Amino acid sequence: MAHQRQRDTSSEEELPREPWTVEKDVHLLNNLAAHGGEFQREPWVEKDDAASWTVEKDDVPLVNNIVAHGDPEGSSNSLARSGGHLANVHEGAGMFYQPNFKYIFCDMDGTLLDSSGLVPETNAEAIRVARSRGVQTIIATGKSRPAVIEVLGKVNLAGTGGIVSESSPGVFLQGLLVYGEGGQKLYQQNLDIEVCREALLYSLKHRVALVAFSQDDCYTTLDDHPLVDFFHVMYHEPKAKIISDVDHFLSTIDIQKFVFLETPEVISSVLRPHWARRVDGKAQVVQAQGDVLEVVPLGTSKGNGVKILLESLCASPDEVMALGDGKNDKEMLQLAGLGVALCNGCEVTKVVADVIGASNDESGVAQAIYKYL
Numbered sequence: 286m287a288h289q290r291q292r293d294t295s296s297e298e299e300l301p302r303e304p305w306t307v308e309k310d311v312h313l314l315n316n317l318a319a320h321g322g323e324f325q326r327e328p329w330v331e332k333d334d335a336a337s338w339t340v341e342k343d344d345v346p347l348v349n350n351i352v353a354h355g356d357p358e359g360s361s362n363s364l365a366r367s368g369g370h371l372a373n374v375h376e377g378a379g380m381f382y383q384p385n386f387k388y389i390f391c392d393m394d395g396t397l398l399d400s401s402g403l404v405p406e407t408n409a410e411a412i413r414v415a416r417s418r419g420v421q422t423i424i425a426t427g428k429s430r431p432a433v434i435e436v437l438g439k440v441n442l443a444g445t446g447g448i449v450s451e452s453s454p455g456v457f458l459q460g461l462l463v464y465g466e467g468g469q470k471l472y473q474q475n476l477d478i479e480v481c482r483e484a485l486l487y488s489l490k491h492r493v494a495l496v497a498f499s500q501d502d503c504y505t506t507l508d509d510h511p512l513v514d515f516f517h518v519m520y521h522e523p524k525a526k527i528i529s530d531v532d533h534f535l536s537t538i539d540i541q542k543f544v545f546l547e548t549p550e551v552i553s554s555v556l557r558p559h560w561a562r563r564v565d566g567k568a569q570v571v572q573a574q575g576d577v578l579e580v581v582p583l584g585t586s587k588g589n590g591v592k593i594l595l596e597s598l599c600a601s602p603d604e605v606m607a608l609g610d611g612k613n614d615k616e617m618l619q620l621a622g623l624g625v626a627l628c629n630g631c632e633v634t635k636v637v638a639d640v641i642g643a644s645n646d647e648s649g650v651a652q653a654i655y656k657y658l
Contacts, residue, residue, distance in 0.1 A: 293502075294383060305408050309447055310516075316507050318363075318549055319350065323533065324409055339502060342347055346360070349611070350403060352479065353368075353453075354385065364505045364536070365382060365488060365633065367457050373380050375432055382421050382433035384415075384418050384419060385606075385623075385656050385657060386418075386420060386525070386604055386605060386606040386622060386623065386657075386658060387421065387600065387604040387605075388420065388423060388595075388600060388605045388606070389412075389415060389420060389421070389422040389423070389600075389605070389606050389607075389608070389654065389658075390422050390424075390425045390426075390456070390591050390605055390606075390607040390617060390621065391423070391424060391425065391607070391608045391609075391650060392425060392426055392608060392609035392610060392611065392617075393424060393427075393428050393433060393436070393613050393628065394422070394426070394427070394520070394573060394574060394585075394611075395400065395428040395573070395574075395609075395611060395627070395629060395645050396608055396609050396610050396614075396645055396649070396650060397424075397608075397645075397650050398436065399645050399646050400645065401438070401440065401446070402519060402520070402521070403438075403441045404436060404437060404439065405648050405651070406440060406441070407651045408557050408648050408651045409440035409441070409442055409443075409625050410651070411648075411650060411651035412442060412448060412654070414654065414655075415654050415658055416448075416658065420449045422453060423448070423454050423456070423592065423594070424428065424437075424448065424449050424455045424457075425455070425458075425460070425541065425587045425591055425609075425614075425617055426455075426456070426457060426458035426587075427458060427459045427573050427579065427587075427613060428457060428514040428520070428521075429457055429458060429498060429501060429503070429522055429523065429524045430457050430460075430462070430464070430500075430501055431501050431511075431522075431523050432520060432521040432522045432523070433449050433455070433457070434449055434450065434451075435463075435521045435538065436521050437449050441485070441518065450466055450468070451468050452468035453466075454468075454594055454597075454598070455594075456587055456591055456594060458498055458541050458542055459542065459571065459579065459581055459585050459586070459587060459590075459613055460472075460585055460586055460587045460588070460589050460590025460591070460593075461473065461474045461475075461541040461542060461581065461582065461585060462470075462500060462541060462612075463590045463594050464594075464595070465597040465598070466596060466598070468623060470501070471500070471593055471597055472590065472593050473500075473539075474541065474611060475539045475541055476540045476541060476542060476568060476580070476581065476584065477536055477568055478540075479523060479567070480498065480563075480564055480567050481518075481535055481540045481543065482531060482532075482535055482569045484497075484543055484545075484560075484566060484580060485497070485506055485528065485531045485534075485535075486531060488506045488507065489506050489507075489531075492507060492510070493527040493545055493546075493547065494507055494512035494513050494516070494545065494546035494547070495543055495544065495545055495546070495554070496513060496516055496522070496525050496543065496544050497528075497540045497542075497543040497545065498520055498540065498541050498542050498543065498544075499538050499539055499540055500539075500541070501523065502523060502526065503517075503522050503523045503524070503525040503526070504526050504527070504528050504531050504534070504538070504588045505525035505526070505527060505528065506527075506528050506531075508525065508527040510546075512546040513546065515546070516546055516577075517543075520577075522531040529554040538580070541581075541582075542579055542580060542582075542585075543579070543580055544577050544578060544579045544580075545577070545578040545580075546576060546577060547576065548627060549575035549576055550574060550579045551606040552572070552575070552576065552577075556578050557570060557572065557578055558601075560578065564580060566583075567583070568580050568581060568582055568583060569578055569581055569582075569583055569585065571612065571613050572612065573612065573613050574611075579651070586613070586616040586617075587609075587613055587614060587616060587617040588615075588616025588617045588620045589616070591605070591607070591617050591620060592620060594599065602620045602621055602622055602624040603621075604622060604646070605620070605622050605623075606619040606621060606622065606623045606624075606657055606658070607620070607623070607624050607625065608625045608627065608642070608649075608651070608653055609624075609625075609626060609627070609630065609634060610626060610627045610629055610630030610631070610645065611630065611631060611634060612631050612633055612634060612636060614626070614630070614634050615633055615634045615637055618637055618638050618639075619635060619637050623638050623640070623657060624637065624638045624640075625638060625639065625641075625642045625653045625657070626637045626638035626640075626641055626642065627641075627642050627643065627645055627649040627650075628641050628649070629644040629645055629646070629649075630641060632646035633648070640653075
């Protein structure tokens with residue numbers, strides 16, 4: 286569906302600016318104080334704007350005082366002299382305006398998570414800042430919901446008051462499971478049963494590690510395979526249950542997707558070409574990580590899942606900023622009003638993005654939130 290990507294605002298009347306107060310932007314002040322009064326924007330590779338914004342050095346003590354004490358003696362007078370806001374904040378600080386977007390759709394691996402598979406605190410804080418400004422962050426990932434809850438729980442972003450729970454909206458398993466407000470299931474797409482049978486038997490015959498996903502549960506044919514345990518530990522997915530009988534399993538459980546686990550070399554030279562041929566016309570292979578090959582139903586995309594969720598929220602794609610890095614993020618970034626590809630991402634995704642952001646190891650999500658929100 287075609288829609289306007291980015292508006293040309295050169296001829297539009299500037300919107301009234303929202304006055305800054307200590308109460309509204311405590312999270313912002315924390316961020317400023319942590320970085321010596323300056324938001325680090327580099328490295329950014331942008332199509333239009335390479336500007337950054339800072340707080341002047343003279344205001345750093347003021348910021349630190351406010352962060353530490355709210356508005357101690359001395360700070361009030363300084364604020365009064367500047368009309369109730371920090372006078373030296375440069376133009377471009379989007380935190381001081383009405384947010385440009387209502388929703389942030391964010392990928393997990395390679396985007397929100399750093400290379401160690403964890404959420405940097407700077408990213409978590411930026412999401413809290415966005416929430417304080419009325420912007421809702423929604424996860425769109427190939428992961429299962431329990432995996433996302435576990436990872437985000439480590440930075441207090443899961444459960445009540447967080448951005449993911451069993452009663453919150455989200456796009457999981459590459460868009461094959463979509464939940465709306467209150468955790469209502471909006472969409473589920475299952476993999477062809479014959480494709481599942483062939484994959485399970487292939488795994489048993491060749492002792493190739495496989496994990497099958499059914500909503501919030503994982504299953505495997507080889508519970509003693511070290512890569513199955515590694516997948517659970519590294520990617521935080523639920524510990525896989527053993528499949529003791531393939532036919533009985535398939536008669537009782539719906540599978541949304543399965544993954545093969547191997548070295549990147551074996552996947553690229555053996556597994557990917559083999560399964561691309563075997564499932565042609567019945568399913569498709571996708572690869573977000575070098576050591577994981579996914580087999581999913583035809584037409585699977587996060588973009589489709591995001592579209593379904595937006596329709597349930599009566600929201601427009603133009604109200605969305607989307608962030609991702611992998612091939613499976615391409616459609617989501619194309620759909621969004623602003624698509625941000627992190628610079629560690631694949632070329633096909635960076636080509637369709639509106640802007641290229643910092644890497645996942647440089648808190649690219651946080652930088653994008655502060656710059657574009």
